Amino acid sequence: KAGVTQTPRYLIKTRGQQVTLSCSPISGHRSVSWYQQTPGQGLQFLFEYFSETQRNKGNFPGRFSGRQFSNSRSEMNVSTLELGDSALYLCASSLGGLAESTDTQYFGPGTRLTVL
Amino acid sequence: AQSVAQPEDQVNVAEGNPLTVKCTYSVSGNPYLFWYVQYPNRGLQFLLKYITGDNLVKGSYGFEAEFNKSQTSFHLKKPSALVSDSALYFCAVRDHEARILTGGGNKLTFGTGTQLKVEL
Numbered sequence: 199k200a201g202v203t204q205t206p207r208y209l210i211k212t213r214g215q216q217v218t219l220s221c222s223p224i225s226g227h228r229s230v231s232w233y234q235q236t237p238g239q240g241l242q243f244l245f246e247y248f249s250e251t252q253r254n255k256g257n258f259p260g261r262f263s264g265r266q267f268s269n270s271r272s273e274m275n276v277s278t279l280e281l282g283d284s285a286l287y288l289c290a291s292s293l294g295g296l297a298e299s300t301d302t303q304y305f306g307p308g309t310r311l312t313v314l
Numbered sequence: 315a316q317s318v319a320q321p322e323d324q325v326n327v328a329e330g331n332p333l334t335v336k337c338t339y340s341v342s343g344n345p346y347l348f349w350y351v352q353y354p355n356r357g358l359q360f361l362l363k364y365i366t367g368d369n370l371v372k373g374s375y376g377f378e379a380e381f382n383k384s385q386t387s388f389h390l391k392k393p394s395a396l397v398s399d400s401a402l403y404f405c406a407v408r409d410h411e412a413r414i415l416t417g418g419g420n421k422l423t424f425g426t427g428t429q430l431k432v433e434l
Contacts, residue, residue: 202357229420241404241424254409254419288357292420301420305350305357 199225202291202306210312216277219309221289223270229294230272231303232264235286247272248294284313316341318405320425327395327432335390335428337405346408347388348422349379353401364388375399395432403428
């Protein structure tokens with residue numbers, strides 16, 4: 199079974215631009231979560247989508263947004279990029295149903311975003 | 315709020331020796347605990363998890379973890395370390411409160427990570 203895929207793997211943008219990252223979950227997984235990883239703040243939760251609805255949200259400004267499509271693929275968007283948005287953005291997928299209390303999240307390779 | 319602490323930024327061990335990477339947690343309800351490993355320029359790989367049951371959990375690549383409720387710890391262990399085990403290890407806890415409030419939810423709260431270095 200194919201793992202979680204993320205595109206693109208690397209991105210370079212300049213301040214003020216916007217960016218869209220894509221994530222394709224493992225087949226059959228309906229939950230997609232996004233995390234930001236930086237040397238200073240570590241791994242921080244951005245948001246989670248399940249059945250096209252945002253189910254959980256971290257403490258990030260409104261410039262960070264996401265969505266999920268009917269095939270469970272997800273995108274996240276960052277508008278008006280700032281230097282501090284440079285990070286590795288990780289996507290994780292899981293089965294996601296309410297009964298899945300033992301759910302495990304499986305991570306993609308990440309998208310490395312550099313903001314100049 | 316849920317939290318995990320990894321008190322060691324780095325652990326050094328000789329190949330063939332046992333290794334331990336420490337993790338302590340703080341949760342309001344039942345802890346759902348996870349260990350992940352990250353190699354350079356890669357995403358996180360799942361190693362093992364504790365949900366309920368036996369306190370000793372076995373996972374991938376010969377790793378195991380011991381859940382200790384009284385000490386609120388979930389230390390990762392391996393009897394014999396390999397050079398290829400050198401990587402960054404993260405402990406994580408499932409946010410049980412968010413799960414209840416939102417009727418689900420998979421938010422993980424991660425520790426700061428421990429760099430494991432296994433030397434010949």
